[in-house]
Amino acid sequence: MKADLHSYLKGGRDALLWKLDGLSEYDIRRPLTRTATNLLGLVKHSAAMEILYFGVVFGRPFEQELPYVGDGAEINADMWATADETRDEIVDLYRRAIAHADTTIEALALDEVGRVPWWGDAAVTLHHVLVHVIAETQRHAGHADIVRELIDGAAGLLPSNDNLPPADESWWLDHRQRVEQAALDASRRSD
Known part of the structure; x- marks a missing residue:
């Protein structure tokens, strides 16, 4: 069971990192939603979550303190990259956070108990944390998919398996127009 959970976590991590491939500095940092969701910020945030949930929760401190999380940190500072933070630094941080998390996952049993200070010091098992971080990572990979699109x-x-129907660009344009037309028709009926 632990191997299955770990596999789903790895899949979300891979998808999230893939979304950065081939893009400019501007594009990986661009805020494309009202809440400023951006690709590099999603990776930075995911690194922090891995460090917190698989490090702090189980008393396994990470090698580096993150100034953008915890008491006194600027709100949402983990969700975007400053101009001084490089892509390489953030991706490297994420890879080191993953290695740290993987060490925790491999070392502990699923029923090992840790404590989540930001959940009112709640006691949780590694199983609970794994499910939580899988859900969060996959959710952010979905955000990244939409932002990248x-x-x-x-x-x-993933580049090797896009999991989309086999179709050319003209099919997608026609499909989008068909969905748009359905939305327009439905809105006219309800007005």
Whole structure:
């Protein structure tokens, strides 16, 4: 069971990192939603979550303190990259956070208990934390998929398996127009 959970976590991590491939500095940092969701910020946030949930929760401190999380941190500072933070630094941080998390996952049993200070010091098992972080990572990978599609049209699960129907660009344009027309028709009926 632990191997299955770990596999789903790894899949979300891979998808999240893939979304950065081939994009400019501007595009990986661009805020494309009202809440400023951006690709590099999603990776930075995910690194912090891995460090917190698989480090702090189980008393396994990470090698580096993150100034953008915890008491006194600026609100939402983990969700975007400053101009001084490089892509390489953030991706490297995420990879080191993953290695740290993987060490915790491999070392502990699923019923090992840790404490989550930001949940009122709640006691949780590694199993609970794994499920929580899988859900969060996959959710952010979905955000990244949409943001990446808004940037350059690239969509899908992974470069080797996009998990999309086999179709050419003209099919997608027709499909989008068909969905748009259905939305317009439905709105006219309800007005």
